[in-house]
């Protein structure tokens with residue numbers, strides 16, 4: 481495992497903790513269709529169960545989990561994220577939650593203890609060895625009948641957005657070349673490696689996923705099934721076309737939702 485990579489990424493995430501909401505899309509916003517809520521609500525007898533929020537970040541899910549589960553583990557390798565996460569909880573929530581500052585593949589002490597593992601936009605280390613080891617260790621920490629549920633950034637949604645912007649540019653009179661140039665600037669195309677599903681910005685290196693890769697890696701780690709769904713985001717103004725035209729008439733953009741079972 482490459483400790484230097486993990487350390488440098490943990491430092492980068494740490495630097496973004498204070499302005500997190502300004503930079504990242506919010507998958508929990510009421511205007512977002514997110515299958516995550518239903519999946520969490522379907523956990524039977526959750527009041528007697530253990531949940532782990534892996535890569536919990538600033539902890540937006542923690543109050544919701546605290547209200548439903550007996551015990552919560554909140555794991556992140558960025559201390560400033562954990563600090564913000566702690567501040568969201570009242571005394572009762574804090575008593576029920578164990579905060580662990582560590583990379584999310586380091587789960588040996590939780591082997592066989594967790595009913596539900598969650599990873600919302602946190603399975604993002606671009607290194608395949610780190611991702612595969614993380615998923616394998618998540619599986620090991622689950623009890624029989626347990627689930628691993630999460631959301632991962634979609635690389636094909638970026639291609640989709642690019643295509644819509646180029647089309648709109650051409651339709652509003654730009655040459656194809658100029659439309660492509662403007663659209664590429666807008667989505668920061670030069671920061672993506674589309675073939676490998678990687679994105680680089682502000683010191684962060686992030687993995688973006690195709691749904692087939694999610695299924696493949698879950699099966700490789702030994703999960704028996706993996707359902708795939710979409711988290712659907714409304715188009716916002718920042719994503720509109722070169723003439724400011726809204727993309728609202730088009731099917732929405734998405735991240736990949738997954739539910740893997742042991």
Ligand SMILES: C[S@@+](CC[C@H](N)C(=O)[O-])C[C@H]1O[C@@H](n2cnc3c(N)ncnc32)[C@H](O)[C@@H]1O
Pocket residue numbers: 490493494504534535536537538539540555556557558561582583584585599600601602603604605
């Ligand atoms: C995009 S944020 C998502 C945070 C949170 N799950 C949410 O939904 O708001 C990604 C978080 O995962 C953490 N993270 C990324 N890779 C990690 C790893 N390998 N181990 C532990 N934490 C990680 C980052 O520090 C960051 O807080």
